[in-house]
Amino acid sequence: MTDDAIHEEEYKSRLDLRLWKRVIQHARPYAWHLVGLGLSGLALALIEALLPLITAWIIDAATDGTVEVGESNLMLYAGIYAVLVVSICIIIWAFIIMAGKVATGLAFDIRRKSFIKLQQLPFSYYDHRAVGWLMSRLTSDCTRLSSLFPWLTLDLVWGTFTLGSVTAVMFVLNWQLALAVLTIVPPLTVISVYFQHKLLHSSRAVRKANSQLTASFNECIMGARTTKTLVRETENLREFDETSGGMYRHSVRNALQSAVYLPIVISLGSIGAGLALWRGGVSLGESITLGTLIAFMQYAAMFYIPIQELARRFTDVQMAQAAAERIQGLLDTEPDIRDSDEVLARIEEQKQHDPRPGIAIDGHAARIERIEFEHVAFAYKDGEAVLKDFDLTVRAGETIALVGATGGGKSTIVSLVCRFYEPTEGRILINGVDYRERSLHWLQSNLGMVLQSPHLFSGTIRDNIRYGRLDASDEAVMEAARLVNAHDFITASENGYDTQVGEGGGRLSTGQKQLVSLARAVLADPQIFVMDEATSSVDTETEQLIQTGIERMLEGRISFVIAHRLSTIRGADRILVIDAGRIIEAGTHGELIERRGRYFDLYTSQFAKEREEFVLQT
């Protein structure tokens, strides 16, 4: 996995309050839990302050001998103590429960939102991002962020409260000494800012490396067979070692930074106490009494405990920010291809009415009569035009075959029809309306598509065919399978329609996968039917059976057939020869043969010689 193989947003900003504001938005539903957590923090701080007091009371009683430590006294002590301890335990119980609610709920929500977002992002987003990279955002990044959240709240409340009250008490006791203790605050701030920068930087590197590792593992498993055929294991491992080495370096750097930062903070805290001791000792008897100094020193010692705890959290926060950036980066990506506000408004309006027959959810006619390409240009990357000034009109009932040299742009044309990508110039019209003014979901739920690389989901064959129409009955599923001639091979296997196809359909042969995907598309009963080399791995005999099978089915629909085999395309109403993104010839099979152009060349190169030989033999 090379580094630049993947688009990676660069994150530059420092501790970003806007980001955190957005992240906190996710915690909205848990506001009360968080308040509860904060309150538990306070209550805990209070009770923990009380406990030593009552213990001191009983101990004083015992050692001084002033108060009799009778059974009643001990019982009283035990009683108060028990009440306090039980309340502590209840609070502990409650705050862990609340923390659990927040952490798991937050993770759940963020995952849900990210998943929904991923379902909306266009293919161009996926073209440049590895699956593993996206996965790591929903798994480890998400865990990092959500599990920190409740504890961060708790510690922030507790830390600020303790810090504030200790400072206040110190000022009340002696403000000069308090200032002496506080002299450590400016260096502490400078150091923290410095380390914040460093830690954030290394945390980002760690999160990024984590994505890379996830992607590498994913690729390792997906490409296991190819790796075997290439005997590339050693080489792969060497490359992986570089990635895991990167992770090692960044993690160690991150850990070392906190290993330096934390002791510095702790030392600074102690130095503050030392300063107070020095100043206090010098001015003892002048502005301060011994009793006050003793009390003051106790508080000065308490001063650095919350600072230390907060410092510990501080390093976690940097890691969480790095994770949050990645998640928020995904959530904030606006899909390039989506319903415009106007379309959404129309869909809303349409929802008010009773469903009218023949009207789609976006208020336009539901039946697709005509698809037009109007001066369409398209490029995946700037400067590498795939389609140029492309015009085409297709009417319902027509079967359009696309043929031509590989890389000519055939798949691209159907991708544009399906609005997986949108034209960079020109328009595509459905029934005369720019399809950008129609609902994306409506268009895509009227598609039946067999992709060039067949992909099935793990589950049974039945599940996979039914993916085309979720409410289809078993009979309908079988009917679709019969139509594409898949029924025979399915029933021939032991479990029939309940055969598990394995991940990606790996337990079927490629041709079988194509048949199942074809059945899936047929079952969808679509208005636009697209077969992108749908039968390229099926033998000619079966293919002919499929052709006759679906011929009737294609009636009244718009269908696009891409194929290299003459037998597949011969019957099409119109054959378009595509080369370098242009239609160079169009017509029926007969017309094109007549014309003796490119089409003729394409197929005679193969057949002319064969025919000659065949004639010679017979």
Add this chain to the structure above:
Amino acid sequence: MTGKGKLLWQITKGQRLRYLSAIAALIAASCFLYLVPLIPTAVLNGVLADADEQVSPFMAWIVDVMGGRAFVISHLWVPAAVIAALAVTAGGFTYLRGRWSAIASESIIRRLRNRLYDHLQHLPCSYHDKAETGDHVQRCTSDVETVRLFLSMQIVEIGRALVMLIVPIPLMYMLDARMTIVSLVVIPPIVAFALIFFTKVKSAFKDADEAEGKMTSTLQENLTGIRVVRAFARQDFETKKFQEKNATHRGLDYRLYYLMAWYWATSDFLCFTQKALVVCAGAYWLWQGELAVGTFYFFLSAVSMFIWPVRMMGRILTDLGKALVALGRIEEILTSQTEAQIDAQQVTEPALLPEPRRGEITFDHVRFAHGTSEDVLCDVSFRVEPGQTLALLGPSGAGKSTIIHLLLRFYDADAGTIRLDGADITQLDRMTVRRQIASVLQEPFLYSKTIGENIKIGRTTANEDETTEAAVTACLHESIEEFDKGYDTLVGERGVTLSGGQRQRVALARAILQKPAVLILDDALSAVDTETETLIIDALRKRRGRHTTIVIAHRLSTLRHADHVIVLDQGRIVQTGTHEKLVAEEGRYRRLWSIQTSLQEDFGKQLTSAAHPRTQ
């Protein structure tokens, strides 16, 4: 010791000394940190307070070390400096602890990751057929992270906790046996409780972890098949599916918190009870005059001191439980047998291939089935002479690809033998077999690298000219030149940014560049147009004799120049012979041929009319 425990012990190999040092540093740091607050106390009580006040000997000693009472009074900066020095020393040790434990744990984890990666790529295909990718990725990332957290945080803490727990006990016992028993009485229930909780948390974490695995799997499948999801507008369906897994995971994850809540509440209650017991019993005996004040104070601080590690033990055990579960899931991968391990059981000394490599292939009564299902191949026998071309033909699912997979030793035949240059391939090292064979699989996989790197991946030592030559043979060179970045164009994951035909031809160029003894093209030209196909076939025919070739295709034009054609149906060979023989013979081949040539009727007419000027 359980397997997981053994694995845990085993992976720390080489870093144990570092861990010990980290523990020592942590203990040193704790001692120095413990001293820091003593200095102000000593100064306040022993220096600044009235001279006749009683000072404990330890405090007096601290004052003496700093130069004595009189000196300190006139040089009050000294204690401040001592505090700073102690704090900085403690800081130094803390740093060392952090450094050593970070390096140790990260090294271990790096090794573990590499080991997992390497193991995964050496697992047999039959394993990968069943494995869920997402679940495995989760094991390799999330579970490894759980182990990492344990290694970097807890191992060192275990050391400290043990020391803090064990050191005070003899001291306590020497001072007062009765008080010692009182101080320790609640410890056994706490420990017992922690152990019970440990098993509980283990099973709860296992459930949560498995749920996470399932969720990751669903996510991975969705992202991999995102194009299909879109083509059928199944976003809502997929979201629902994911949400189910997500919700299950949330529930099980929450259950973990729930258990923790009970654990912490109970264990803290027990700890506080222990403290209260000491206070009450101590106060009572003190009042009775059976206990000295000093001893009482000692027990008070001792109990606070070791209650902390006891509480800590709970956290450590929790994390250990999680780490063991995670390790268990990792171990499941690591103990699955790799291809080499499977071979080692059958073949002690792999045979050597005779030189020079000729590329002769024989199948001798080969039978094969996936697991216990029905046979995919039945009694398949054939022989390919060195340098010749064999064509395989047959309907979907006939077993053509399976023959290739057996030859590549993705799977081993259930009966019969396959020979390469006369050597039984099961007696050879798998790598050796595969090195002889370059193949374009039916669904070619490209790595997310540049086109150039992908072509060269089978032979990284190839130079520029050889790469170009391979690309030219595969009719790919011109297409690549059209890209802005040429050979440096990135292909995206699995080659998604290339067209289907381009993807196949990159795989073809990659195979050609390998200069193998055997070249296999499994439906490798199905996405290539007929014209390009002819060019490629011609180019390959020119290389005839350099390697044995096996071609699988459905277009007869691809196959017809083969020296030998085998027609398969349902795992059996139904016809063999040359093109000419098969065309003349009744059977599937002839049927296919006539379908494909019946199209020529049109051409036939056109060809004859081509001789005459067009009349229109």
